[in-house]
Amino acid sequence: ASYSQYSPAKAVVSTQSTGVKGKEYIPDVGVSLTPAAVCLIILGVLLLLIGCFGCFGAITGRHGLLNVYLILLGIIIILEVAVLIYGLVNKGKVAKNIEAAIKDPFDDVNTKGNEADAVDLASVDTIQEQATCCGITGPEFWTHPDFDGKVPASCCANAGKDDVLCAKADAYPTGCLSSSEGLVNKALTVVIVVIIIIVLFQLICMVLAWCSRG
DSSP states (O other): GGGGGGGGHHHHHHHHOSSSOOOOOOOOOOOOOHHHHHHHHHHHHHHHHHHHHHHHHHHHTHHHHHHHHHHHHHHHHHHHHHHHHHHHEEEEHHHHHHHHHHHHHHHHHHHHGGGSSHHHHHHHHHHHHHTTTTTSSSSSGOOGGTTOOOEGGGBTTTOOOOOEEEEEBOOOSSSSHHHHHHHHHHHHHHHHHHHHHHHHHHHHHHHHHHTTTT
């Protein structure tokens, strides 16, 4: 048996099994994005309502509305800073969840070869293609006899569309664990910078609202 047996049949199964709700074969890394999305929607609505207090207060010159605006915006800023601190403190936990989620499908494929779960096969291919990496620690990670001394085609940038395996010499040298952690760290850094910019902007708005009280 060879890894090529996976190509047509299992690809169909994996597409049906993992191409649900737009996940595109990306495995669950232990971090649900749904609560974060709901929180962002609620935060957006709250900021809109709070902004209305500030806007009407500035237009009408009513200090009461401006005071409400300042108090509510101050509470929002405190909550944002708390979320920022929580994210920094739990950054290591996120990394561990990602490490476990990535290792499981890779270990399954490398241990079982053609008999590995179709979802794991598809997850491995997608991770390697998107993160431009190969195996957990590099091309040498793939040792199962079904690979015939080669690696999955998703390890190689120059692999053909119908290729299933490619030479280790042509594979990405970086392991997917370090590569994926790097992508996550970059994403977290962007989120942190965005939150800091938002907080600074809100502080400026508070100062301007205070000054407009006369």
